[in-house]
Amino acid sequence: MSDTSHRRERVRERTLGEIKELARAQLVAGGPASVSLRAIARDMGMTAAALYRYFPALDALVIELCTDLYNEVRTECEAARDALGDADPVQQLTAMARSLRRWALAHRPEATLIFGPPVPGVEQFHEQCVDLQHAGACFGAVFVQPMLELWQAGRLPDVRHLDLDKLAGALPAQGELPIEVTAFFLTSWTRLYGVLAAELFGQLTWAATDTEPLFEAELAFFAAQIPPIATLADARAQVAPETAGR
Incomplete structure (x- = not known):
């Protein structure tokens, strides 16, 4: 690639970054519905036609912003995990x-964009966007990996009370992940997300002035389902003498 091409690419990347910064500023100031290509073009001193060379439609910009936000919150969660070193997977989770x-409470408009209802007018594009699906899957994988480690260690709670065959049939692509891990992840995520969403969207103000204890109670319930390593070792030690003479 020539020096001229490199310069053009750097200019394009800077312009893309500026567009997304302005889009996020609009999001923070007025919510997801306030993001506007025409307003961004005006703020940048560009014509709408010139801006469309970077993002041909609003849905393309919103989806790329969602992708960036998924990556941002994933990085935050990974940092929290890595700060613990080789801690027990339950502590990591x-x-x-x-x-x-x-992150969600410190970035309510951004969290609303990725965890709330899709923006009217662009929701039909979410399912078609490979990059957004990949970013969402990478975010989820940060939580799935410790659960997989629990399953490999024989510590994952029993999920046989669920209809695993029906659940597997409802998933677009199960891949190589054990269905038990998928089931535990989805049920645990749904419960935690429910509490977080209720807090994020102000749906519990009628019942509680501080919803953090509810979130912590849900975390405690989650952790209580998983046997500690010492308890698991004790149980295996008790079984070993009985099986040794067989």
């Missing part, structure tokens, strides 16, 4: 859940 809550 609870630390990441708290990090997710902190």
Whole structure:
């Protein structure tokens, strides 16, 4: 690539970054519905036609902004996990859940964009966007990995009370992940997300002035389902003498 091409690419990347910064500023100031290509073009001193060379439609900009936000919150959760070193997976999961809550409450408009209803007019494009699906999957994988480690260690709670065959049939692509891990992840995520969404969208103001204890109670319930390593070792030690003479 020539020096001229490199310069053009750098200019394009800077312009893309500026467009997305302005879009996020609009999001923070007025919510998801306030993001406007025409307003961004005006603020940048560009014509709408010139801006469309970067983003041909509003949905393209919103989806790329969503992708960036998924990556941002994933990085926050990974930092919380990595700060613990080789901690027990349960500790990693609870630390990441708290990090997710902190990020969401500190960035309510951004969290509303990725965790709330799709923006009217662009929701039909979400399912078609490979990059957005990949970013969402990478975010989820941060939580799935410790659960997979629990399953490999024989510590994952029993999920046989669920209709695993029906659940597997409802998933677009199960891949190589054990259905037990998927089931535990989805049920746990749904419960935690429910509490977080209720707090994020102000749906519990009638019942509580401080919803953090509810979130912590849900985390405690989640952790209580998983046997500690010492308890698991004790149980195996008790079984071993009985099976040794068989």
